[in-house]
Amino acid sequence: MNTLLNVLLSSVLLAGVYFILSLGLNIILGVLDIVNFAHGALIILGAYSTYVLHTHLSLDPFLAVLADMVVVGVIGAVVYLGYLRFTVNSPLVRMFALIGFSSVVSALLLMAFGSDYRTIPVDLGTWYLGSIPVRVSQVVAFVFAAALGGATMLVLYRTTLGKAVRAVTDDRTSVQLVGINDRRLSLLAFTVGAGLAGAAGGIIATYVTFASDSGLAFAIIAFAIVIIGGLGDIWGGAIASFLVALLLTAVTVYLSSALVNTALFLLVLMVLLLRPRGVLNRGRV
Amino acid sequence: MSKAWRRTLVCTVGVTTMSLAVAACGSGSGDGGDSSDPVQIGLIEPMSGPFADNGTQADRGASLCVDQINADGGIKALDGAKLELRKQDTGAAQPAQVANQAQSLIDSNDLSAMIGAWASSYTLAVAPVTEQNQVPLVTESFADDIVAQGYTYVFKIPAPASEMGKQGVIEVLNLADASDYPIERAAVVAENTSSAQVSAKAAVAQLEENGVSVTNEEYFAPGLTDANSLAIKVLSGKPQFLFAQAGLADMKILQEALVRQGYTGPILGSGSALVNPRYAETVGKPADGVFTSAGWNWDLPGAEQFVEDFVAKNSEFDFPGQEAGEDCVAVYAIAAALEAAGSRDPSDVRDALAQVDISDGTGSMVATGRTKFEENGQLVDATPVIVQWQDGKPRTVFPKDVATAEPAFVK
Amino acid sequence: MDDHLLRVRSIRAGYGDLTAIDDVSMAVGEREIVGVIGPNGAGKSTLLRAITGVVPLTAGSVTWCGEPIDRLPTDARARRGIAMVQEGRRLFASLSVRDNLVLGAYHADRATRQAAEDDVLELFPALRDIRGRTAGVLSGGEQQMVAIGRALMSRPRCLLIDEPSLGLAPFIVDEIYRTLPTLVELGVAVVVVEQEVGRVLKVVDRVMVLHEGRSVYEGSGERFRTDPDALASVYLGHELADQGGAA
Known part of the structure; x- marks a missing residue:
């Protein structure tokens, strides 16, 4: 019983971070129809930005995450304006551009920071729910992730701007035909998506260690969540985040951690076969 | 620069x-x-x-x-x-x-x-x-x-690597016995790379040979994105001793999670991460008390x-x-x-x-x-050196004739 | 000075290597209803898409109130007052009916938007009760009304409608066509593309016939109304007389 509660609690806390992890990817995919192969690189850029802002400028870790979101968002905007927008008609070129960007990022980070693993030590102590330990910093990270995710959702669902962004996901031509500058929305979406990836990296940096090549593991989780939740479906992504967190935790605890990736891919496969449009059946095919 | x-x-x-x-x-x-x-x-x-x-x-x-x-x-x-x-x-x-x-x-x-x-x-x-x-x-x-x-x-x-794992287990069990810290249950957690698995399996065999029951044997993919679940699993059999092999980064979050989930007992590590001078600095407090076998030690x-x-x-x-x-x-x-x-x-x-x-x-x-x-x-006559991290430094605790510190066991 | 609202001169457009329309010209005056008819694959939709910039031109020009607009992106043309209802309605499926309408008047202030919405609801009273529903789950007829309503929200001066009757029950199509003269009263010129000739001819001022990407007839269309075989002979290229009109 204790183990079960422990598993559930762990999953919930993890889910908040996973949601942020997938949100940026989902927005970029939904609005721009770009499979962002640079997602992992943006995450890790966020982790290092937060690290630098925290250790060198002594910014509070969570303020640093906010600042890092801006930094990575600006980097995203530069990448988008600099070359992504010219690759609309050639997905292959775009894919290589994004993968190339990732290699450059990890090479530069390796040069600048070396191969040492880093972390941002946030030790706010441990709470006990009965006998179940809960790391306070992870609760803060969860609340932070939830707030960031909530704010994004609020903008997307409650403002005309956000509705326009969602409309691009539905039908870009129709958006243009009602007189909305979709190129600006694309830039906005890529900037925000990149910024959210950066924020996710910063949050992650507060409780795991990372090096220049750590982005991939998180990007895989993010991609799995986006597929399970339905491409472009934000609420689906929220549900998928919990499902993935629960799956990974439960498989580790009740089966074996060796099966974690297998289980994740099986779940993705199952969703693709049975519900190709995601858990809520609303995503793109 | x-x-x-x-x-x-x-x-x-x-x-x-x-x-x-x-x-x-x-x-x-x-x-x-x-x-x-x-x-x-x-x-x-x-x-x-x-x-x-x-x-x-x-x-x-x-x-x-x-x-x-x-x-x-x-x-x-x-x-x-x-x-x-x-x-x-x-x-x-x-x-x-x-x-x-x-x-x-x-x-x-x-x-x-x-x-x-x-x-x-x-x-x-x-x-x-x-x-x-x-x-x-x-x-x-x-x-x-x-x-x-x-x-x-x-x-x-x-x-040889085989000696490192085997000797490490034997000596830590001996040291524990001598320090009045009986070990009946142990768990093994290692990354799923081939070399780590080989030494982990050797450790399991040696533990069982010494009459210690191995309650959990976990192999995980390097680059942990969450260690909490792993810690819950590893500790589910209430082990009094852990054999762990992982890279520095994974070791850090794994050890933090183990501590958080209430484990205070001895850990025998293996692999280069644990003899790295940066180990204590990276892992912090949980590093203290960790045993590992090494090819050489500074003392x-x-x-x-x-x-x-x-x-x-x-x-x-x-x-x-x-x-x-x-x-x-x-x-x-x-x-x-x-x-x-x-x-x-x-x-x-x-x-x-x-x-x-x-x-x-x-x-x-x-x-x-x-x-x-x-x-x-x-x-x-090459022999593994068994060290225990004490106050941020690895101290040789075996072989006895070159040991510079007494092994410490926290219950 | 060009007193036409919209003028298309000898345009050519297509998809990749495929030329869908070639050397097509047309003009639309204020408060005019123009029908574009022709068989499947004649290039009718491409004509509308070329006017709005969804498909780029490879030759010719498009002017709006005398200003060349063929280099402008689609959204800039829309902001000048050209609205378009695409074939298949193409609503923002995950948004509510109301949000679809709101986005139609994205650049308007709240009051203007509200007034436009009231106008649309007056035009299509049926939308009043389904404002909160998700656009993607509506019936075809409801979707068509939302699509036209959305296009009207920006108070355009010219509305291009592509195949409004496609896949809809006849009584709904009637309902849609009934609104076209009303639009004209509101000051909107309408270009309607149809395969189903009969309904179009009843409402239009002028008609253009496209065949294999070229304009083969432009004029009143009166003769097609009285002589059902006339259209077939135009398609077959037997009679190209009576051409002229606005071009």
Whole structure:
């Protein structure tokens, strides 16, 4: 019983971070129809930005995450304006551009920071729910992730701007035909998506260690969540985040951690076969 | 920017582009064998990339001892010829590429001997090359295989990997028993790489042989994104002892999670992460009390001068890592061979290395106090050094005759 | 000075190597209803898409109130007052009916938007009760009304409608066509593309016939109304007389 509660609690806390992890990817995919192969690189850029802002400028870790979101968002905007927008008609070129960007990022980070693993030590102590330990910093990270995710959702669902962004996901031509500058929305979406990836990296940096090549593991989780939740479906992504967190935790605890990736891919496969449009059946095919 | 930073830059660019660039990294073209020319020793190590911590320790140790020997007048039998390291960074290359790197290191220099290549897979790729080119290879690799292939040009300083895991378990159980900390249940957690699994399985077998029941045996993919669930699982059988093998980063979050989930008992680690000077700094408080087996430790007898010089030269470290010590011993062994042979010819150096027997000074700072090689190239009587991290430093607790600290067990 | 609202001169457009329309010209005056008819694949939709910039021109020009607009992106043309209802309605499926309408008047202030919405609801009272529903689950007829309503929200001066009757029950199509003259009263010129000729001819001022990407007839269309075979002969290229009109 204790183990079960422990598993559930762990999953919930993890889910908040996973949601942020997938949100940026989902927005970029939904609005721009770009499979962002640079997602992992943006995450890790966020982790290092937060690290630098925290250790060198002594910014509070969570303020640093906010600042890092801006930094990575600006980097995203530069990448988008600099070359992504010219690759609309050639997905292959775009894919290589994004993968190339990732290699450059990890090479530069390796040069600048070396191969040492880093972390941002946030030790706010441990709470006990009965006998179940809960790391306070992870609760803060969860609340932070939830707030960031909530704010994004609020903008997307409650403002005309956000509705326009969602409309691009539905039908870009129709958006243009009602007189909305979709190129600006694309830039906005890529900037925000990149910024959210950066924020996710910063949050992650507060409780795991990372090096220049750590982005991939998180990007895989993010991609799995986006597929399970339905491409472009934000609420689906929220549900998928919990499902993935629960799956990974439960498989580790009740089966074996060796099966974690297998289980994740099986779940993705199952969703693709049975519900190709995601858990809520609303995503793109 | 520092030299190391620049080298990292050059090497990184090289690695990400082509091995050609890497080959140019740190190595130069060789001259003839005039007696006033320095004696060239190849050093092939992962000095950048994921194993950079280990490779750069090796580089620091070897470089320091080359300087020491040169300051002492070089190789007297060769008219005071100086030693010179010809370095090759493997980066994160594939083993097949590392073999090519070794070949080009040999081709573009006049090596009398070679030292490398830290990772088992790298060393196993380099050994056939040195064997074929008849250049002696002194290695700090643990792999048992390296001395089981009938190579005549390989000399191996640390104890075999199989001994490391086995001996580690036996000794920690003994120490625990002696410290009145009975161990009935244990759990094993390791990354799912082949070398980690081999030593973990060896640990399981040894634990069971000693009558300890292994409640959980967990293998995880390196690069943990969450360690909480792993900790819950590992601790579900209420173990009193953990065997763990993981990289530095995973070890950190795993140990934090273990502590959070209430584990305070002893951990026996294995693998390079736990003998890394940065281990305590990275993991923090949970590092204290962790046992691990190592190829070498800084507090071994005979190491005093080396440690002092090392820390003076590398102020970012409080003590040298195991690779630094092993490669320093390698340099002293090669120097002794050069003296005995009176020749810089690699075949002569090989024959002399087979006869080397150092039992005092820095060259003898191994656990047995004696640098001498068996027929197959393995250091005579090589024994793992078992250390326990205490107050941020690894202290030797086994073998007893060279131990500098009492093992501590927290209940 | 060009007193036409929209003028298309000898345009050519297509998809990749495929030329869908070539050397097509047309003009639309204020408050005019123009029908574009022709068989499947004649290039009718391409004509509308070329006017709005969804498909780029490879030759010719498009001017709006005398200003060349063929280099402008689609959204800039829309902001000048050209609205378009695409074939298949193409609503923002995940948004509510209300949000679809709101986005139609994205650049308007709140009051203007509200007034436009009231106008649309007056035109299509049926939308009043389904404002909160998700557009993607509506019936075809409801979707068509939302699509036209959305296009009208920006108070365009010219509305291009592509195949409004496609896949809809006849009584709904009637309902849609009933609104076209009303639009004209509101000051909107309409270009309607249809395969189903009969309904179009009842409401239009002028008609253009496209066949295999070329304009084969432009004029009142009166004769097609009285002589059912006339259209077939135009398609077959037998009679190209009576051409002229606005071009």
